[in-house]
Amino acid sequence: MNKNKQCSLLSGINNPNFQIYIMGTLSRLQVYMGRRKVLLPVAMVLSAMSALAGMLPYIFIWLIVKALFTVGEADASGVIRTYAWWAVGTAVGGIFLYFLALMSSHLAAFRVEANLRREAMRRIIRMPLGFFDGNTNGRIRKIIDDNASITHTFLAHQLPDLAATVLMPLFTIGLILAFDWRLGLVCLIPVVVSMVLMQTMMTGKSRAFMQDYMTSLEEMNTEAVEYVRGIPVVKVFQQTIFSFKNFHKSIMNYKKMVSMHTGLWEKPMSAYSVIINAFVFLIAPVAILLIEYSGDYASVLLNFFLYVLLTPVFSICIMRSMYLSQALGQASEAIDRFDRLTSYEGLQVDSSPQSVNAYGITFDKVVFRYPGATQNAIDGLSFSIPAGKTVALVGASGSGKTTIARLVPRFWDTTEGRVMLGGVDVRRIAPEELMNKVSFVFQNTRLFKTSLLENIRYGNPEATPEEVERVVDQAQCRDIINKQPAGLNTLLGTEGTYLSGGEQQRIVLARAILKNAPVVVLDEATAFADPENEHLIHQALKELTKDKTVMMIAHRLTSITDADLILVIEKGKIAEQGTHDELLEKKGIYLTMWNEYQQSIAWTIRKEAKHA
Numbered sequence: 001m002n003k004n005k006q007c008s009l010l011s012g013i014n015n016p017n018f019q020i021y022i023m024g025t026l027s028r029l030q031v032y033m034g035r036r037k038v039l040l041p042v043a044m045v046l047s048a049m050s051a052l053a054g055m056l057p058y059i060f061i062w063l064i065v066k067a068l069f070t071v072g073e074a075d076a077s078g079v080i081r082t083y084a085w086w087a088v089g090t091a092v093g094g095i096f097l098y099f100l101a102l103m104s105s106h107l108a109a110f111r112v113e114a115n116l117r118r119e120a121m122r123r124i125i126r127m128p129l130g131f132f133d134g135n136t137n138g139r140i141r142k143i144i145d146d147n148a149s150i151t152h153t154f155l156a157h158q159l160p161d162l163a164a165t166v167l168m169p170l171f172t173i174g175l176i177l178a179f180d181w182r183l184g185l186v187c188l189i190p191v192v193v194s195m196v197l198m199q200t201m202m203t204g205k206s207r208a209f210m211q212d213y214m215t216s217l218e219e220m221n222t223e224a225v226e227y228v229r230g231i232p233v234v235k236v237f238q239q240t241i242f243s244f245k246n247f248h249k250s251i252m253n254y255k256k257m258v259s260m261h262t263g264l265w266e267k268p269m270s271a272y273s274v275i276i277n278a279f280v281f282l283i284a285p286v287a288i289l290l291i292e293y294s295g296d297y298a299s300v301l302l303n304f305f306l307y308v309l310l311t312p313v314f315s316i317c318i319m320r321s322m323y324l325s326q327a328l329g330q331a332s333e334a335i336d337r338f339d340r341l342t343s344y345e346g347l348q349v350d351s352s353p354q355s356v357n358a359y360g361i362t363f364d365k366v367v368f369r370y371p372g373a374t375q376n377a378i379d380g381l382s383f384s385i386p387a388g389k390t391v392a393l394v395g396a397s398g399s400g401k402t403t404i405a406r407l408v409p410r411f412w413d414t415t416e417g418r419v420m421l422g423g424v425d426v427r428r429i430a431p432e433e434l435m436n437k438v439s440f441v442f443q444n445t446r447l448f449k450t451s452l453l454e455n456i457r458y459g460n461p462e463a464t465p466e467e468v469e470r471v472v473d474q475a476q477c478r479d480i481i482n483k484q485p486a487g488l489n490t491l492l493g494t495e496g497t498y499l500s501g502g503e504q505q506r507i508v509l510a511r512a513i514l515k516n517a518p519v520v521v522l523d524e525a526t527a528f529a530d531p532e533n534e535h536l537i538h539q540a541l542k543e544l545t546k547d548k549t550v551m552m553i554a555h556r557l558t559s560i561t562d563a564d565l566i567l568v569i570e571k572g573k574i575a576e577q578g579t580h581d582e583l584l585e586k587k588g589i590y591l592t593m594w595n596e597y598q599q600s601i602a603w604t605i606r607k608e609a610k611h612a
């Protein structure tokens with residue numbers, strides 16, 4: 001919430017800031033309403049009519065009492081019966097109108113909720129793929145779900161009350177001044193005093209509260225999700241207390257926020273409740289004085305009775321306006337949060353994209369810095385991979401290999417310099433075409449919770465059953481399929497089959513082979529696999545990379561010895577380059593890495609032999 005939009009929770013609906021604020025929030029929400037926009041004013045009018053109709057029974061009851069006092073006993077029962085029917089009728093009418101109001105507001109609110117979700121998905125689909133690094137799918141879902149449902153509650157339930165909350169006190173003031181202005185003024189004293197008191201005590205104090213409150217709520221929710229997700233790791237490492245720390249901290253933070261806020265309200269709220277309910281103590285002596293003064297015992301008592309019935313309306317309205325402004329604050333903050341999540345700049349799409357016909361990759365003085373980072377992850381990198389050749393990237397952890405690989409399919413755009421495919425800057429290629437031309441297999445590539453067939457066909461939805469069968473063999477997946485009860489139609493994931501890491505990799509490779517893109521980017525495709533799986537994965541990789549332009553990252557150096565070019569990356573720069581043999585001869589970083597790698601293999605073999 002920015003400062004001029006903020007309003008204290010109690011500043012009330014007559015505050016001009018509040019009016020600007022509510023109009024601003026409403027116009028932002030209206031965008032998502034489409035043609036159902038008209039339903040909101042309809043709901044507000046119906047709700048106002050319902051509120052007024054709801055007050056009529058009080059007047060009829062007062063008229064009944066009046067009839068009892070003034071009309072002769074013989075006539076009284078007929079008049080009373082008429083008034084009683086009117087009281088019942090207006091009460092039922094009020095309820096019916098409110099029902100219609102809620103129906104209209106719900107129709108509008110559901111549309112907003114649905115459109116917000118749709119719009120979120122539309123924007124998120126256009127995000128650079130790197131966006132999903134910093135925003136886990138749990139967090140994205142939570143922000144969209146929570147904020148969509150907050151706007152629903154506000155529009156469907158609280159907003160219809162707005163008109164009633166404005167009209168009811170005005171109507172009541174009119175009534176109480178019309179019957180006996182002296183008693184009326186006395187009734188208004190505690191109302192005015194309590195409102196002024198609240199306003200002066202609260203204004204300013206609760207500013208920015210809503211933002212802090214929702215931030216801490218969001219943190220707590222995210223931490224809860226992270227905690228539950230991490231439970232298997234926590235159990236393995238026996239780290240109960242430690243892992244609980246962040247979640248615990250977020251709960252305590254939330255508790256502190258809420259306690260502080262409740263504390264802030266304690267005194268004003270108590271004073272407010274006492275004063276607003278004290279009107280009876282004020283009007284009773286005034287009524288006694290009036291009786292003495294006018295001598296009209298019956299009519300003063302009658303009016304007194306009406307005021308006791310009507311004055312609590314103010315209290316109800318003030319409470320409602322409090323909830324309303326609170327809900328408004330939340331709704332406005334919800335749209336802010338939603339916008340913040342999705343305002344991330346989507347990929348710029350060239351208005352006259354160029355198509356590519358050649359598939360060499362060129363990095364031209366590429367600099368890349370992650371959003372918010374202080375150092376460049378890639379720092380002036382230039383190299384070329386001729387079409388059909390394989391380049392391998394090696395280097396220490398954090399040297400920038402994954403980042404380089406991800407710049408090719410535009411997970412991110414470069415900060416400086418160009419990445420080119422077939423001589424065309426990747427930013428000038430239509431995103432769909434780029435995605436069609438590049439296959440990328442990352443270690444954490446996911447399988448969908450659907451059938452094996454669908455998972456593979458994702459690479460090319462138009463593939464024929466024969467083509468799918470062929471890639472199943474090429475990706476060495478035959479044994480996986482044969483093991484499954486329903487073959488290719490076996491469902492994966494929840495309620496379905498689970499595959500090992502290596503098996504999943506092979507299915508992912510089958511998908512990539514089916515896609516048959518001319519450029520292949522591979523990041524640590526064999527990292528999770530056991531030796532048997534590793535061998536099969538290698539076979540699958542051979543099929544995938546045949547005649548393709550390949551950029552591969554492999555921690556197992558044996559798998560890249562026949563690469564056309566090996567780049568040794570250090571701090572986002574090329575430290576050494578050449579073929580495997582050339583690099584060994586240079587006796588530099590690569591030789592050290594190679595020796596260490598040989599030692600680790602020897603160590604693994606010795607260990608396995610010992611256990612055999």
Ligand SMILES: Nc1ncnc2c1ncn2[C@@H]1O[C@H](COP(=O)(O)OP(=O)(O)OP(=O)(O)O)[C@@H](O)[C@H]1O
Pocket residue numbers: 133134370371373377395396397398399400401402403404
């Ligand atoms: N999403 C991100 N946001 C900010 N910084 C990042 C992000 N991903 C990576 N980095 C940083 O960029 C640098 C390069 O990381 P990168 O993942 O490319 O290294 P890597 O060579 O692939 O390492 P590894 O061998 O461990 O996979 C590191 O300093 C890392 O902390």
Ligand SMILES: [Mg+2]
Pocket residue numbers: 401402403
């Ligand atoms: Mg990496």
